[in-house]
Amino acid sequence: NSKVIQTPRYLVKGQGQKAKMRCIPEKGHPVVFWYQQNKNNEFKFLINFQNQEVLQQIDMTEKRFSAECPSNSPCSLEIQSSEAGDSALYLCASSLDNYAEQFFGPGTRLTVL
Amino acid sequence: QQNVQQSPESLIVPEGARTSLNCTFSDSASQYFWWYRQHSGKAPKALMSIFSNGEKEEGRFTIHLNKASLHFSLHIRDSQPSDSALYLCAVRSSGSWQLIFGSGTQLTVMP
Numbered sequence: 001n002s003k004v005i006q007t008p009r010y011l012v013k014g015q016g017q018k019a020k021m022r023c024i025p026e027k028g029h030p031v032v033f034w035y036q037q038n039k040n041n042e043f044k045f046l047i048n049f050q051n052q053e054v055l056q057q058i059d060m061t062e063k064r065f066s067a068e069c070p071s072n073s074p075c076s077l078e079i080q081s082s083e084a085g086d087s088a089l090y091l092c093a094s095s096l097d098n099y100a101e102q103f104f105g106p107g108t109r110l111t112v113l
Numbered sequence: 114q115q116n117v118q119q120s121p122e123s124l125i126v127p128e129g130a131r132t133s134l135n136c137t138f139s140d141s142a143s144q145y146f147w148w149y150r151q152h153s154g155k156a157p158k159a160l161m162s163i164f165s166n167g168e169k170e171e172g173r174f175t176i177h178l179n180k181a182s183l184h185f186s187l188h189i190r191d192s193q194p195s196d197s198a199l200y201l202c203a204v205r206s207s208g209s210w211q212l213i214f215g216s217g218t219q220l221t222v223m224p
Contacts, residue, residue: 043214104156
């Protein structure tokens with residue numbers, strides 16, 4: 001069973017508010033991914049890290065989203081100014097390397113009112 | 114840009130049936146192919162993966178890959194009610210760090 005921990009499980013924010021969610025990857029996994037799963041089950045890759053370094057991120061992430069994976073602390077994904085369209089399930093996954101199976105956490109369900 | 118499509122969107126089968134789920138991709142240089150399963154309210158979990166043309170079987174599950182036709186599939190033998198879930202295919206292109214997921218097939222196995 002996956003041991004990726006995500007907090008909080010549910011997050012409710014007003015438009016324009018900051019929304020921050022955290023992820024503790026599985027022990028020993030240096031690679032961390034963030035995805036957004038919308039109500040139509042569509043996955044969108046947001047960003048990934050190897051140790052503390054960003055490997056790849058999409059344009060959306062660069063503008064309103066910020067993410068980090070500091071050493072000895074949980075990884076985090078923060079939306080600086082939430083919009084209604086950001087309402088989704090945010091999934092964190094970790095893996096041994098970029099070719100291995102990704103182990104997912106249960107997600108943080110964000111609702112932007 | 115990789116485009117991954119799944120069919121059908123939803124499927125209802127009786128217990129014991131053989132179920133086939135399909136996935137097509139657009140990038141012929143794709144190298145890594147995965148099937149994930151997501152039960153309602155739970156985290157997606159990898160079922161199987163395949164990296165070269167052909168077939169791979171694990172228990173009741175078989176995965177087929179045909180790179181020339183840009184298609185791979187998942188077959189479930191003797192489907193069980195516990196198999197009811199969202200099935201997601203995912204593809205990784207050469208030189209990319211990200212997995213591109215399809216939008217899923219919602220499978221319901223009726224007892």
